[in-house]
Amino acid sequence: MKMNLSAEIIIRPESPEDIPAIRRVNEQAFGRADEANIVDSLRKRGVVTLSLVAVQDDQIVGHILFSPVTIASETGSFEAVALGPMAVLPSHQRLGIGSQLVRAGLEKCKKMGQPIVIVLGHPEFYPRFGFKPSRPFGIRWEKDVPDEVFMVAELTEGALNGRGGVVIYQSEFRG
Numbered sequence: 001m002k003m004n005l006s007a008e009i010i011i012r013p014e015s016p017e018d019i020p021a022i023r024r025v026n027e028q029a030f031g032r033a034d035e036a037n038i039v040d041s042l043r044k045r046g047v048v049t050l051s052l053v054a055v056q057d058d059q060i061v062g063h064i065l066f067s068p069v070t071i072a073s074e075t076g077s078f079e080a081v082a083l084g085p086m087a088v089l090p091s092h093q094r095l096g097i098g099s100q101l102v103r104a105g106l107e108k109c110k111k112m113g114q115p116i117v118i119v120l121g122h123p124e125f126y127p128r129f130g131f132k133p134s135r136p137f138g139i140r141w142e143k144d145v146p147d148e149v150f151m152v153a154e155l156t157e158g159a160l161n162g163r164g165g166v167v168i169y170q171s172e173f174r175g
Contacts, residue, residue, distance in 0.1 A: 008056050008057070009054050009055070009056050009061070009062075009096075009097055009100055010054070010055045010056075011052055011053070011054055011055075011100055011101060011104040012052065012053060012055065013050075013051065013052055013053075014051040014052065014053050014063070018053055018060055019040075019043070021053075021059070021060035022036075022039060022051075022053065022060060022063045023036045023039070023040065024036075024060075025060055025061070025062060025063050025087050025088070025089055026039055026063060026085060026087045028087075028089055028090055029087035029088055029089060029090060029093075030085070030087060035085040035087065037172075038085065038172040038173065039051075039063075039065055039085065041172045042065065042067050042170060042172055045170075047067055047068060047170055048065060048066070048067055049066040049067055049068055049081045049109070049112070049114065050064075050065070050066040050081075050105060050108055050109060050112070051063070051064070051065045051066075052064050052101060052104055052105055052108070054088070054097045054100060054101055056092070056097075061088060061089045061091075061092040061097060062086075062087065062088040062089065062092065062097045062098065062100075062101050063085075063086070063087050063101070064083065064085075064086040064087075064101040064102065064104075064105045065083075065084065065085060065086070066081045066082065066083055066105060066109060066114075066117070067081065067082055067169075067170050068080075068081055068082075068170070069081065069082045069118055069167050069168060069169050069170070070167075070168045071116075071118075071139060071163070071164075071165040071166065071167050071168070072165045072166055072168055073163075073164055073165030073166070077165065078163060078165075080114070080115070080116035080117065080118055080152075080167070081109060081114050081116070081117050081118070082117070082118045082119065082120075082167070082169055082173075083102070083105065083106075083117055083118070083119040083121070084119060084120060084121065086098060086101055086102065086105075086121075088101075098125070099128075099129075102126075102129050103129065106129060106130075106153065106155065109155060110155040110156075114155060115154065115155055115156035115159035116152060116153070116154060116155065116156075116159050116160060117131075117152070117153045117155060118134065118139070118150075118151070118152050118167050119131055119150075119151050119152075119153075120141065120145065120149055120150055120151075121149060121151065122149070123148040123149055123151075126151050127151070129153065130153040130154075131151035131152065131153045132151055132152060132153070133147050133148055133150070133151055133152075134147075134150050134151055134152040134167075135147045135150075137152055137160045137163075137164065138160075138163070138164025138165070139152050139160070139164055139165065139167060140165075140166055140167070141166070141167050141169075142166050142167065142168060142169075150167075
């Protein structure tokens, strides 16, 4: 009988003592230090909108981070948040933990009054949470990426009506 590990997961805000484990989760999930370095730098600069961890048996097995972005056009700019990085330990992937992190993160962002979330991510994963390709909304990234991987979700219906522009991430993402 297969055990449902996702039932044992607790999603909660990160705390200072979680920082080494969050770094380890990001390094292991991505197989490199780049994303962990981004998380650490954003935290140090105080530009984290939301950071949640997934805990199982007192071990951090997943992490999701949201940070502010600016969407700029010729007529002005407005703020949104970006989802990412999101990481789950390789031993705990494909068990629904990432989905729990995304759902909890989007719900919390909505409660915080964030109307728009941007993500650069897998086109098979993020649409199930309401993300859609951003280009039809007039939203694009300053870097050239395939349309299907750069997505946006409106947490407030109509938040993008009459708006568009280029998404400018925090400097850590430009490395």
